Amino acid sequence: MSSIYRIRGVRDLPREELFAPGHGLCAGCTAGTVIRHLLKISGRNTIVVNATNCVEVSTTMYPYTSWRVPWIHVAFENAAAVASGIETALRVMARKGLIDPNKRINIVVLAGDGGTYDIGLQALSGMLERGHRVMYVLYDNEAYMNTGIQRSGSTPLHAWTTTTPVGKVLRGKMQPKKPIAEIVAAHRIPYVATANIAYPIDMDQKFLKGLQVEGPSFIHVLQPCPTGWRFDPRYGIEVGRLAVETAMWINWEITMGDFKVTVRVPKRKHVKHYLRIQGRFRDLSEEEIEEIQELINKEVERINRMAGEEVIGPLAE
Amino acid sequence: METKLESRVRQTRVILNSNYAAAYAVRDADVDVISAYPITPQTGVVEKLSEMIAEGELDAEMIHVESEHSALSAIIGASAVGARVFTATSSQGLEYMHEVLHIASGMRLPLVMAIATRALSAPISIWNDYSDLMNVRDTSWITFIASTAQEVYDSIIEAYMVSEDPRILLPSIVAYDGFWMSHTYEPLYIPEDRKTVLEMLPRRPRYTLDPDNPITMGSIVNPDWYYEIKYQQVEAMKEAYRVIREADAKIEENLGRVYKPVESYLAEDSEILVLTYGGIYGTLQTAVDLLRSEGLKVGALRLRLWRPFPARDLKTLVEDAKTLIVVDRAISYGASIEGPVALETIAALYREGLYPTIASFIAGIGGRPVSEDDFRDMVKKALELGERALKIGSIHWGVRGAEYE
Numbered sequence: 001m002s003s004i005y006r007i008r009g010v011r012d013l014p015r016e017e018l019f020a021p022g023h024g025l026c027a028g029c030t031a032g033t034v035i036r037h038l039l040k041i042s043g044r045n046t047i048v049v050n051a052t053n054c055v056e057v058s059t060t061m062y063p064y065t066s067w068r069v070p071w072i073h074v075a076f077e078n079a080a081a082v083a084s085g086i087e088t089a090l091r092v093m094a095r096k097g098l099i100d101p102n103k104r105i106n107i108v109v110l111a112g113d114g115g116t117y118d119i120g121l122q123a124l125s126g127m128l129e130r131g132h133r134v135m136y137v138l139y140d141n142e143a144y145m146n147t148g149i150q151r152s153g154s155t156p157l158h159a160w161t162t163t164t165p166v167g168k169v170l171r172g173k174m175q176p177k178k179p180i181a182e183i184v185a186a187h188r189i190p191y192v193a194t195a196n197i198a199y200p201i202d203m204d205q206k207f208l209k210g211l212q213v214e215g216p217s218f219i220h221v222l223q224p225c226p227t228g229w230r231f232d233p234r235y236g237i238e239v240g241r242l243a244v245e246t247a248m249w250i251n252w253e254i255t256m257g258d259f260k261v262t263v264r265v266p267k268r269k270h271v272k273h274y275l276r277i278q279g280r281f282r283d284l285s286e287e288e289i290e291e292i293q294e295l296i297n298k299e300v301e302r303i304n305r306m307a308g309e310e311v312i313g314p315l316a317e
Numbered sequence: 318m319e320t321k322l323e324s325r326v327r328q329t330r331v332i333l334n335s336n337y338a339a340a341y342a343v344r345d346a347d348v349d350v351i352s353a354y355p356i357t358p359q360t361g362v363v364e365k366l367s368e369m370i371a372e373g374e375l376d377a378e379m380i381h382v383e384s385e386h387s388a389l390s391a392i393i394g395a396s397a398v399g400a401r402v403f404t405a406t407s408s409q410g411l412e413y414m415h416e417v418l419h420i421a422s423g424m425r426l427p428l429v430m431a432i433a434t435r436a437l438s439a440p441i442s443i444w445n446d447y448s449d450l451m452n453v454r455d456t457s458w459i460t461f462i463a464s465t466a467q468e469v470y471d472s473i474i475e476a477y478m479v480s481e482d483p484r485i486l487l488p489s490i491v492a493y494d495g496f497w498m499s500h501t502y503e504p505l506y507i508p509e510d511r512k513t514v515l516e517m518l519p520r521r522p523r524y525t526l527d528p529d530n531p532i533t534m535g536s537i538v539n540p541d542w543y544y545e546i547k548y549q550q551v552e553a554m555k556e557a558y559r560v561i562r563e564a565d566a567k568i569e570e571n572l573g574r575v576y577k578p579v580e581s582y583l584a585e586d587s588e589i590l591v592l593t594y595g596g597i598y599g600t601l602q603t604a605v606d607l608l609r610s611e612g613l614k615v616g617a618l619r620l621r622l623w624r625p626f627p628a629r630d631l632k633t634l635v636e637d638a639k640t641l642i643v644v645d646r647a648i649s650y651g652a653s654i655e656g657p658v659a660l661e662t663i664a665a666l667y668r669e670g671l672y673p674t675i676a677s678f679i680a681g682i683g684g685r686p687v688s689e690d691d692f693r694d695m696v697k698k699a700l701e702l703g704e705r706a707l708k709i710g711s712i713h714w715g716v717r718g719a720e721y722e
Contacts, residue, residue: 045528049394060536070526072397073535074390074420081387085350085394085402086526088378092349093400096376098520105528123390126383 007204013040023066024058028226028233030197030240031055034139037200038108041207042135044069046106047086051079051115054146055139077119079109080127083134106211109136113154114144117180128187128216135210135217138180141225149228153178156248157295158288159280161228166283176295181220185254191217193253193262197224198240202251202262209255222249230279242274247300247312248292259306267316271296324573326513328506335498336361338466338505339405339431339491342473344375345511346518348403350395352380352388356410357443358495359433363405385410389417389428396426397534399525401477404428407495408435408449415453421488422457422550424535427480427523428488429473430458433499434595436683444684445495447595450623451647451657457550459489459557460624464580464598467505468621469493471568471576477518478564485557486523487550492623494596496684501596508572517567558625578627580619583609584634587616589696592631592662593644594620597687601644604692615696620658628665635666640674642699644692645711646681655679655711676706680714691715 006012018039025032031054039046050056050073059066060073074082087107094101111120116138127134143161144150151161151173158172166172185192190213195203203221210217224239226232231239243249244263248271251263271293275281284292293315300312333341339362343351351370353363369375380395382388385406392402406414411432421428434450436442450460459479461472469491476489493499508514524532538546558578565576582602584590593601598619608615618634620627635641645656654660659677666672676699681687695714699706702721706712713719 044531047398047526047528057537060533062536062538062542065533065536067533068531070528070531071533072394072526073537074393074424075416078387078390078417081382081390082394082397084380084382084387085352085391085396086398088380088391089350089395089398089400089402092376092378093398096349098349098399103528122383123387126387129383130381 007201007208009201013037013204014043016040018044018068020066020068022064024061025054026227026233028236029054030223030225030236031139031141033197034137034221034223035110037204038137038207039069041204042106042108042211045103046108047072049079049083049086049107049109051109051111051120052076052146053112053115055110057146076115078123079111079115079120080123080134080136083107083109084127084130084132087132087134107134109134111136111138112146113138113140113142114152117153117178124184125187128184128189131215133215135207135219138218138220139223140220141223141228142177143228145225145228154180157292158284160283161280171288181218184218188257189216189218190214191253191255193218194220194222194249194251196222196240196244196249196251198237198244199251199263206253209253228280230282231277235277239274239277242269242277245269246271246274247296248274250303250312252303261303261307261311264311266313268300268313269317270315324571326571327509328572329509330504330506332502332504333466334361334500334502335463335466335469335493336433336500337365338470339473340365340369341507342470343403344369345508345514346401346474346477347511347515348375348377349400350378350380350392350402351404352382352391352395352402353404353406354382354385354388354410356385356407358435358499359405359407359410359431361499362431362433385413386417389414389421392428393417393421393424393426396428397424397526399523402428403430405431405433407433408437411449411453412437415456418453418456418458420535425486425553426488427477427486429476429480430488430490431469431473432490432492433495434492435495442683445497446682446684447492447645447647450490450492451649453490454624454657457487457554458624459487459554459561460622461489461491462594462621462623463491463493463498464596464619465505466498466503467574468576469498470505470507471572471574474514474517475561475564475568478567479557479560481518481521482560483521483523485553485560487553487557492595498596506572513571517571554625558627561622576621577630578622579630579634580621581634582617584616584618586614587638588614589640589642589700590616590618590635590638591642591644591692591696592618592620592658594623594658595646597644597646597681600687600689601692604689607689607693608696613696626661626665628669631662631665632669632671635671635673638673640676640699642676642678642696644678644680644695646679648679648682653710654707659711674704674706676702677711678714679711685715
């Protein structure tokens with residue numbers, strides 16, 4: 001665990017940067033923001049297991065690396081299995097006196113949506129079921145951005161990708177986003193949370209909690225992608241904030257089974273505000289936008305029911 | 318129980334099948350992390366290891382993964398932080414690992430895996446052949462093929478000695494026949510005190526994921542570096558031959574058993590040699606006795622080391638023979654010679670400047686038994702066909718519908 005115990009604001013975060021500059025992430029990529037915050041919380045005693053993804057290819061171009069903590073990449077679908085092996089080995093070696101038994105080392109998986117929702121789901125489920133003390137951080141940019149914006153199980157309804165073009169017959173992705181965090185929560189692990197880079201303190205508190213539990217934790221971070229979502233690189237945080245303000249994205253957590261919405265939205269904006277600043281939704285008709293709005297309305301109802309009160313308010317603008 | 322007296326180390330005679338022999342070797346090597354997924358006929362290895370862990374005979378943890386892909390991935394993670402690791406599989410399980418096999422060797426991690434070899438689907442067959450092992454030929458794993466439970470035990474110990482050697486750092490496979498060996502009980506000797514095994518396997522420092530000394534493992538590489546990194550693997554695999562011979566010498570010195578990359582039986586004065594691999598070697602030796610009683614100068618060879626391929630050892634043994642018969646238990650579909658070991662043998666002998674008459678046979682596919690009579694008849698068929706044998710390609714032995722005149 002890190003030396004931080006409580007985060008009320010950015011001043012509580014250490015100045016030390018464990019994610020070095022000079023990497024090759026796109027201009028305005030918010031994955032870098034996620035990693036900087038993550039490592040500030042986890043500190044030096046951390047081993048990062050990176051699934052194949054944008055972060056992996058753009059931060060470790062041999063012979064350079066951006067990682068000031070030990071870091072490993074093995075393949076696309078197996079980060080959770082690799083982390084399981086690391087966690088188990090550290091435990092056995094500590095017991096056998098081969099390493100310092102008093103040092104608590106954080107094991108953090110960093111995987112994208114393709115590596116989590118799709119190809120990595122089996123290994124992830126195995127890791128959760130076995131109960132390894134690993135924090136799995138999913139940075140979700142809602143498509144296979146590393147290979148050039150292909151549809152994933154995370155891509156939202158009607159979003160354009162290179163494999164879900166908007167045409168006369170097919171209108172972007174024809175299925176809604178898979179509820180991955182709830183699928184993870186169904187494993188009944190100690191801590192599951194959703195977070196968003198536009199709410200860094202909320203996100204950092206969740207990283208901290210995730211590292212403190214004795215068992216698996218899962219932090220699902222929405223990570224706006226200027227390249228794949230087709231927006232001006234300066235708007236990454238703005239897009240993230242609009243996702244929450246429209247309730248397209250809800251920041252919640254489940255601690256030992258207790259559900260709580262951590263960022264309340266008293267009055268929510270119409271989803272068009274979120275969709276209109278992204279090129280991937282450029283071709284949507286009014287009806288299609290309303291179809292998405294309907295999905296959100298239903299989801300808000302469901303979330304409020306789960307919370308037992310109105311944590312996400314009515315549509316106001 | 319009796320103790321073998323001629324070795325340096327005091328040993329106990331036990332009765333085990335090859336799966337259990339593998340498990341005992343893993344126990345005696347003080348392995349830290351084991352990860353495996355059930356598949357017939359390998360399952361006995363991990364069942365026995367689970368028992369050993371449950372009884373406190375082995376201080377290790379078993380990661381009960383949800384697939385073979387994760388089994389290999391998990392021990393990669395464990396090895397990356399410095400643990401001694403093990404897995405075992407067969408057939409489809411090995412194929413499911415395939416992608417990760419390349420990554421394991423590319424990351425230069427000293428993993429050890431036992432393979433109870435088995436035919437591949439489709440049609441599904443749980444019985445033995447070596448199609449699974451031959452399929453992973455180019456994954457850069459050092460590969461031993463054992464022929465007795467004793468050799469399975471010794472080879473697993475040897476595999477750790479070689480893989481963990483700082484000059485090598487490549488993973489190793491110890492393969493043996495599914496069912497014919499994995500489920501057949503044989504007597505073997507194992508050290509009374511496992512300290513003697515651990516003396517052969519000191520924990521050696523290597524690069525690991527350590528927060529006090531952070532490194533990046535498994536980074537992305539562009540064309541300006543990739544080839545050099547892979548060439549280091551080529552060199553390590555070549556160098557492995559010498560390190561294996563050193564390990565053979567240590568096994569002999571400590572455990573009193575002598576192993577060579579190519580084993581032989583009555584090869585010295587033979588005009589005809591039969592080369593094969595795995596548990597079938599015992600049958601071949603009996604066939605050699607039969608043929609000798611008929612007046613034919615026949616000898617037997619067994620490939621113990623598949624990767625790195627022991628071309629020079631083969632040359633020395635084959636030098637004075639007129640005919641070499643290679644009996645494979647796997648098919649390389651569409652190859653000019655469909656027996657993978659025959660193909661490799663021809664290349665190796667050509668490299669060494671030897672051109673005996675060669676016949677390639679494929680037998681025992683999908684668990685079909687190969688008897689002494691089969692070997693005797695293969696030899697006779699090869700002699701009858703002479704130089705024509707190789708023109709056929711590989712002769713598929715005992716299969717209905719194939720005729721060779």
